[in-house]
Amino acid sequence: MNRALLRSSKLLNQIQLRKILNDGCKVKIQPSATFWLNCNHQIRHYSNNKDKSGDKSRAAEPEEEPEFDDPGSTESERSHQLITAKYFRVNEEEQNKKSFEGAIDIFTHKDGRRRGDVEFIYGALKNMEKFGVHKDLQSYKKLMNVFPKGKYVPENRIQADFFHYPNHQDCAIAIMVKMEENKIIPDEEMGDMIINIFGKLSEPFKKYCRCMYWYPKLKNISPWLLPEKLPDDALELALIGIEQITSVDRLTEINVYETKELEQATDKTWIVSGQSPEQMKLLKEVEIGSPIYVEGAFRLWLDDCQVNYFILRGPPKPRHEDAKLEVVDIEEIRMWMDGEKEKHEGRQLNRYPSVHEQEDGVIY
Numbered sequence: 236m237n238r239a240l241l242r243s244s245k246l247l248n249q250i251q252l253r254k255i256l257n258d259g260c261k262v263k264i265q266p267s268a269t270f271w272l273n274c275n276h277q278i279r280h281y282s283n284n285k286d287k288s289g290d291k292s293r294a295a296e297p298e299e300e301p302e303f304d305d306p307g308s309t310e311s312e313r314s315h316q317l318i319t320a321k322y323f324r325v326n327e328e329e330q331n332k333k334s335f336e337g338a339i340d341i342f343t344h345k346d347g348r349r350r351g352d353v354e355f356i357y358g359a360l361k362n363m364e365k366f367g368v369h370k371d372l373q374s375y376k377k378l379m380n381v382f383p384k385g386k387y388v389p390e391n392r393i394q395a396d397f398f399h400y401p402n403h404q405d406c407a408i409a410i411m412v413k414m415e416e417n418k419i420i421p422d423e424e425m426g427d428m429i430i431n432i433f434g435k436l437s438e439p440f441k442k443y444c445r446c447m448y449w450y451p452k453l454k455n456i457s458p459w460l461l462p463e464k465l466p467d468d469a470l471e472l473a474l475i476g477i478e479q480i481t482s483v484d485r486l487t488e489i490n491v492y493e494t495k496e497l498e499q500a501t502d503k504t505w506i507v508s509g510q511s512p513e514q515m516k517l518l519k520e521v522e523i524g525s526p527i528y529v530e531g532a533f534r535l536w537l538d539d540c541q542v543n544y545f546i547l548r549g550p551p552k553p554r555h556e557d558a559k560l561e562v563v564d565i566e567e568i569r570m571w572m573d574g575e576k577e578k579h580e581g582r583q584l585n586r587y588p589s590v591h592e593q594e595d596g597v598i599y
Contacts, residue, residue, distance in 0.1 A: 311357065318358025323366070332374060335359075335366040339377055349383045353406045356381055360413055370417050372425075379410055379428050388434040395436035407432070407439035411446060420450045458482070465540055473507040476535045476542035481509035483590050488512075510599070513589050518599045521549055527599065547599040552592055 322338040342355050359378055368374040387403050389395040398404065407429065414421060421443060429440050459479045466472060474489065481487040489509045494500040521527065531545030591598045 314354045315358045315361055318355055319362060322355070323358070323362045330366045332366065332368050332371060335363070335368050335374060336377055339381060343381060349381060352381050352383070353402055356406050356410065360409060363413070369413070370419060372414075372419055372422065375410060375414055375419065375421075376425050376428065379407065379425060379432070382407065382432045384431045387432055387437075389436055392436070395434070398438070400433075404433060404438045408442050411439070411442050415446065415450075418454075420454065421446055461538055465538055470505060470507070472537060472540055472542055473505075473544075476537060476544060477507050477509045479537075480535065480544065481511070484511040484513065486511045486513070511591075514591055514599050517589070517591060517597055518549075521599075525550055548596040549599055551594060551596050552588070 322342060323335075325334050339359065342352075343349065356378055363369040363374065382403065387400040389399040411421065426440070426443050426447070429437070429443050433439050459482065461475070465475075470491070474491075477489055481489070487509050488511065489507065492506045492508060494502060494504050494506075527547060527549045529545055530548050532543040533546070535542045535544060
């Protein structure tokens with residue numbers, strides 16, 4: 236880097252300063268102040284008025300940027316690492332909602348113009364799981380509040396049609412997509428914030444309107460509703476999973492078998508079993524010597540938790556013959572209240588297969 240020392244009694248105008256920024260030079264403007272302009276366009280100010288008679292103070296070197304693990308990482312990944320190192324690098328004991336909102340307050344009070352708000356929000360979104368606030372509505376609203384008010388509102392319809400401040404609108408949509416992934420429904424306060432930031436003719440407000448229309452309708456549409464906060468105990472998760480799997484037969488009985496009840500057990504664990512009376516009956520009808528297989532493990536997702544389960548499958552039963560239509564004289568039909576039997580006593584009804592009898596086997 237070519238460096239040159241320029242001395243001047245007057246302040247440099249904007250054109251000269253821009254040229255120096257591009258060249259990356261060290262400029263001494265006044266005896267009382269020194270500016271360091273490097274190739275990264277970072278400005279450092281160092282005062283020389285502390286010691287007038289002593290030695291000249293040396294300009295400190297610019298702060299070193301954190302090293303990135305992967306030299307081939309993209310610009311967004313490097314920005315995320317830089318934001319994480321600057322605002323969200325705390326101890327594991329301090330990774331909570333208070334620390335997360337404190338990092339947002341530091342950024343918002345640092346610069347009133349909120350420069351770098353898009354990069355900061357993207358970095359904060361990737362650290363929400365680490366701080367445990369990815370399912371907290373107030374944290375999303377505080378993150379949306381990082382955008383300055385009124386700056387990104389289009390002044391006319393033409394600006395709105397041409398996607399005014401596209402990067403910032405995409406960033407706001409990313410916040411609501413993150414909320415959608417974590418099943419968080421926005422409230423009216425967030426809608427007012429979006430209007431004050433981007434206006435009613437913006438894409439984030441359209442996304443907010445779609446969320447407010449569909450999310451309340453689809454929130455409870457699943458027949459297997461889960462609690463808002465899943466338990467951490469594996470046994471309780473297994474009970475929820477087995478209840479969901481065996482819901483096809485409402486007569487299913489769920490039992491928990493502890494290995495500590497067995498004398499020959501070498502490990503303290505448990506087995507959660509679900510079996511209906513119809514399955515027990517089918518299991519008793521299995522002929523001696525017929526193979527029965529234990530298949531699995533299959534995965535069941537309960538929100539973001541995974542549960543593994545196994546099934547007991549036997550050979551399929553022979554298919555029943557289709558019912559044949561018989562022409563019967565109406566005079567031969569007898570009702571049960573008449574007290575008379577049918578003339579054709581050999582006639583029987585076909586048994587309809589249960590839900591546990593599938594084409595590829597019977598699930599016991």
